Amino acid sequence: MTTSTAATPAVRKPIAWRRVALHTGCLAALLVMLYPLAWLLATSVKPADEVIASLNLLPSSLEWSNYSTALEGVNEVSVWRLLGNSLFIAGGAVIGNVLSCSLAAYAFARLRFRFRGPLFAFMIATIMLPHHAVLIPQYIIFNQLGMVNTYWPLILPKFLATEAFFVFLIVQFMRGLPRELEEAARIDGAGPFRSFFSVILPLTRPALITTAIFTFIWTWNDFFTQLIYLFSPEKFTLTLALRQFVDASSQSAFGPMFAMSVIALLPIVLFFLAFQRFLVEGMANSGIKG
Amino acid sequence: MTTTTETPTTVRTRQTAAGKKPPRRQREGAAWVFLSPWVLGAAVLTLLPMAVSLYLSFTDYDLFNPPQWVGLRNYTQMFTEDPRYWRSVVATLTYVVIAVPLQLGLALVVALALKSMRRGRAFYRSAFYAPSLLGASMSIALVWRAIFNDGGTVDNLLGTGGWVNQPGWALFAVALLTVWQFGAPMVIFLAGLQQIPGELYEAAAVDGASRWRQFLSITVPMLSPVIFFNLVLQTIQAFQVFTPAFAISAGKGGPADSTLFYTLYLYDRGFVASHMGYASAMAWVLLLVIGAVTAVLFRTSRSWVFYASEGDR
Numbered sequence: 191m192t193t194s195t196a197a198t199p200a201v202r203k204p205i206a207w208r209r210v211a212l213h214t215g216c217l218a219a220l221l222v223m224l225y226p227l228a229w230l231l232a233t234s235v236k237p238a239d240e241v242i243a244s245l246n247l248l249p250s251s252l253e254w255s256n257y258s259t260a261l262e263g264v265n266e267v268s269v270w271r272l273l274g275n276s277l278f279i280a281g282g283a284v285i286g287n288v289l290s291c292s293l294a295a296y297a298f299a300r301l302r303f304r305f306r307g308p309l310f311a312f313m314i315a316t317i318m319l320p321h322h323a324v325l326i327p328q329y330i331i332f333n334q335l336g337m338v339n340t341y342w343p344l345i346l347p348k349f350l351a352t353e354a355f356f357v358f359l360i361v362q363f364m365r366g367l368p369r370e371l372e373e374a375a376r377i378d379g380a381g382p383f384r385s386f387f388s389v390i391l392p393l394t395r396p397a398l399i400t401t402a403i404f405t406f407i408w409t410w411n412d413f414f415t416q417l418i419y420l421f422s423p424e425k426f427t428l429t430l431a432l433r434q435f436v437d438a439s440s441q442s443a444f445g446p447m448f449a450m451s452v453i454a455l456l457p458i459v460l461f462f463l464a465f466q467r468f469l470v471e472g473m474a475n476s477g478i479k480g
Numbered sequence: 481m482t483t484t485t486e487t488p489t490t491v492r493t494r495q496t497a498a499g500k501k502p503p504r505r506q507r508e509g510a511a512w513v514f515l516s517p518w519v520l521g522a523a524v525l526t527l528l529p530m531a532v533s534l535y536l537s538f539t540d541y542d543l544f545n546p547p548q549w550v551g552l553r554n555y556t557q558m559f560t561e562d563p564r565y566w567r568s569v570v571a572t573l574t575y576v577v578i579a580v581p582l583q584l585g586l587a588l589v590v591a592l593a594l595k596s597m598r599r600g601r602a603f604y605r606s607a608f609y610a611p612s613l614l615g616a617s618m619s620i621a622l623v624w625r626a627i628f629n630d631g632g633t634v635d636n637l638l639g640t641g642g643w644v645n646q647p648g649w650a651l652f653a654v655a656l657l658t659v660w661q662f663g664a665p666m667v668i669f670l671a672g673l674q675q676i677p678g679e680l681y682e683a684a685a686v687d688g689a690s691r692w693r694q695f696l697s698i699t700v701p702m703l704s705p706v707i708f709f710n711l712v713l714q715t716i717q718a719f720q721v722f723t724p725a726f727a728i729s730a731g732k733g734g735p736a737d738s739t740l741f742y743t744l745y746l747y748d749r750g751f752v753a754s755h756m757g758y759a760s761a762m763a764w765v766l767l768l769v770i771g772a773v774t775a776v777l778f779r780t781s782r783s784w785v786f787y788a789s790e791g792d793r
Contacts, residue, residue: 227614320716320767455617
C-alpha cells in the first residue's frame with residue numbers, strides 16, 4: 191500500500207495552486223459536514239427560547255440547566271440508569287460477537303470439515319440477508335420463551351455468531367496469518383484448541399479489536415431491536431429514552447433533549463477518537479480483500 | 481499478492497514433513513466444536529425464522545390467538561388493496577435511487593481528492609469517516625429533524641419552509657442524512673485507489689494520456705470491483721433504513737406517507753397493528769426483492785467489473 195504511493199510523484203512536480211484548491215475544498219466540505227455536530231453542541235446549552243427562534247449558532251448565554259434536566263432522565267428513570275442499560279447491552283454484544291465470531295472464523299479459515307464450501311457460501315449470503323426478514327419470527331420465538339422485555343433477545347444472538355459480517359472480517363484476517371505457526375504448534379503437540387487460543391487468537395487481535403469497536407457502536411446506535419423488545423421504562427436505553435422526545439415535540443424540552451443526545455453520542459465519539467486507526471483500517475480492508 | 485502464490489506448495493511439503501497429523505475424524509470433530517455457536521445461530525435464529533415467517537405469511541396471526549390459514553390473502557391484499565403498501569414501496573425505491581448514487585458519487589470524488597493529497601490525508605480520512613459512525617444514531621436523527629424543520633437552519637437559509645413537513649422534500653432530507661455518511665464507502669474507495677499500481681499511470685502519462693483519459697481507462701476499470709462492492713452493500717443497507725425516517729415522522733411515515741419506508745410500514749403492520757402474518761408476507765417480499773436486486777447487480781457486474789487477479793485465490 192505504501193510503496194505504490196511513494197512511487198508516483200517523482201515524475202511530475204505538483205502545481206501549488208492545485209494543492210491549495212484541494213485543501214480549500216476539503217476544508218469547506220469538512221465545515222459543512224461538521225455543522226450538524228456543532229449545531230447539536232450549541233443547542234444543548236441554549237436557553238429554551240433561542241433554540242428555534244434564533245439564527246445564531248452560538249447561544250447568547252450558556253444554559254447548563256439543560257444538562258441537569260437531562261440527567262434526571264425520562265419516566266423517572268435517571269440518565270445513569272439508561273446509560274448503564276445501554277452499556278450492559280453493548281458490552282454483552284461485544285463479548286458475544288468477539289467470542290462466537292472468532293470461533294466460527296477459525297473453523298472456516300483453517301480447519302477442514304465436510305460441507306465447508308457450501309456453509310461458507312451460506313455464511314456470506316447471510317451478510318446480505320435483510321435483518322427484517324427474520325425479525326418477526328425471531329420475535330415470536332423470543333416471545334414464546336418469555337424473553338420479551340428482557341435483554342436476552344438483544345444479547346443472546348451475538349453469542350451465536352449471527353453477525354456474519356464479523357465472521358467474514360476475521361476469516362479474512364486469519365487467512366493472512368502464516369500457516370507455519372500452527373504447524374510449529376502441532377509439532378510441539380498442541381491440538382486445534384491450544385493452537386487457536388495461544389497462537390492464532392493473540393495474532394488476530396487487530397481484527398478482534400475492529401470487531402469489538404464496530405459491535406459496540408452498532409449496538410449502541412441500534413434502535414429497531416430495542417424498540418420492539420423493550421417496553422418497561424426502567425429497562426430503556428438512552429436511544430429509547432430519546433425516542434420519548436420524538437413524540438413530545440414541545441419546544442421547552444428541546445434543550446434537555448439535545449443535552450441527552452450529546453450524552454448518548456459521547457461514548458461513540460470517545461471510541462472514535464481512541465480507536466480511529468482500527469476503525470478506518472478495518473473498514474478499508476473489508477472492501478479490498480472481499 | 482504475487483508472493484502468496486508460492487505458499488501453497490511449501491505448506492503442503494511441510495505438512496507431509498510434520499507427519500503427525502491427527503486422524504481425519506478427530507479434526508472434523510474439532511471443527512464442529514468451533515462452529516457450534518454459528519451452526520446453532522444459523523439454524524435457530526436464521527433458517528428456522530425464515531421458514532416460520534414463510535408459513536406465517538399465509539396466515540392471520542396476532543401473537544395471541546393461533547395462526548389462521550388464509551392462503552394467499554395477505555399477498556393479494558398487499559398488492560391489490562393496500563394503497564399504503566404501494567406508497568411505502570415508492571418511498572423506499574425513490575430513496576434508494578436518490579441516496580445511494582449521491583452518496584457513492586461523493587465518496588468517489590472525495591477519495592480521488594484525498595488520493596492526490598500528500599499531507600493531511602490521514603486527518604481528512606478520519607474526519608470524513610466520523611459521520612458514518614454517528615449517523616445511524618437517534619441523536620443525529622433528532623438533529624436532522626430540527627435542522628430541516630420549520631424555523632430550522634435550512635428553512636432560514638433557503639426560506640423554503642421546513643423540509644420535514646413537505647411531502648416532496650421530507651424524503652430528500654432523509655437522503656441527505658445518508659449522503660452525510662459517505663465516509664465509509666469513501667474509505668473503501670481510497671484503499672482501492674491506493675492498490676492501483678503507480679506504473680500504470682506513469683506508462684499512460686508517457687503515452688500522452690490526459691488525466692481524464694487515465695481516469696476512464698485505468699482508475700475506473702481497476703476500481704470496478706470496489707465500486708461494485710460498495711454499490712451492493714450500500715443498496716442493501718439503504719433498503720433497510722429505519723431510524724431517521726422514524727425520528728423525522730415520529731414513527732408515522734408522514735407527511736402524506738412520503739417517508740413511510742418499507743421497514744417503517746412493516747413495523748407498523750407487525751408491531752403496532754399486530755398483523756404478524758401480513759408483516760411476514762411483507763418481510764418475504766422484501767427478502768425476494770433484495771435478492772433479486774443483488775442478483776441483477778451481480779449479473780450486470782460481469783460486463784463492467786474487471787478482476788485483475790482473477791483466480792488468484
